[in-house]
Amino acid sequence: MIKLVIADDDPLVRQVLAVLLGAEPGMTVAGVAGDGLEAVYQARLHRPDVVLMDVRMPGHDGVAATRTITGWPAPRPRVLVLTTFDQDEVVDRAIRAGADGFLLKRAAPAEIVAAVRTVARGDGLLAPTVTRRLMGILAARPASVEHGLTEREAEVLTALADGRSNAEIAAAMKVSVETVKTHIKGILTKLGVRDRTQAVVWAYRSGFIRR
Structure with a gap:
């Protein structure tokens, strides 16, 4: 069972998300919040698997x-940020805050459900529209492309940037999921980032990924 906390200052949005996700098999909404302080309180109280964060x-x-x-x-708790991308600066701050996933509020209900499941199982998530926006934001701030990654680690990082899960990467590389997790740990250590989402951001910002 995936336990959720929903944080949004719009009561209607909170209600819609609570109804949508609460009716989904294997999901339950443990609490809601209208601001950041309440979100932290609800997360500390209920210890959810995922917090949907405005x-x-x-x-x-x-x-x-x-x-x-x-x-x-x-x-x-894993944090899935819901955003409208009103300000580029806000997006950049959210990345640096360590969010585990990003999704546009206008995403279809099925996309929201899938995103929650993805983040809950430990995978990062960057919606395609979010990725394109990030590429534009970060292109103006190039970083060194030197990384020291092995060939396999570079392959895993490229797959992460494509939005693939650990299981999908393992199947494509014909290795175990544990091996993929080991490669990811090596990537995070060498790049000096805290999680896979920030690793993907680094890949675009540095020019490691060019699309």
Whole structure:
């Protein structure tokens, strides 16, 4: 059972998401929040698997709440950011806060459900539209492409940038999922990033991935 907390300052959005996800087999909504402080409180109280986090909320916003939650020791709730991309700066801050996934609010219901399941099982998620936007944002801030990755690690990072799960990468490379996880750990260490989402962002920003 995937336990959820939904944080959004719009009561209607909270209600729609709660109804949608609460009716989904294998999911339950443990709590809702209208701002970042309440989101942190609900996450601490219920210890959900996933927090759906609005970025722009009054007071303690979603970025600050995300930073707090992702800073907790493992196992911690995963954070799926819901955003409208009103401001590029907000997107960049959310990335640096350590969010595990990004999804546009206008995504179809099936996409939202799939995103929750993806993030809950430990995979990162960048919706295609989000990836394209990030490429535009980060292109203006190039970084060194030197990385020290092995050939296999580079292959895994490319697959991560394509949005593939650990299982999909393992099948394509004809290795075990544990081997893929080992490669990912090596990637995170060598790039000095905290999770797979930030690794993908690094790949686009540095020019490692060019599309």
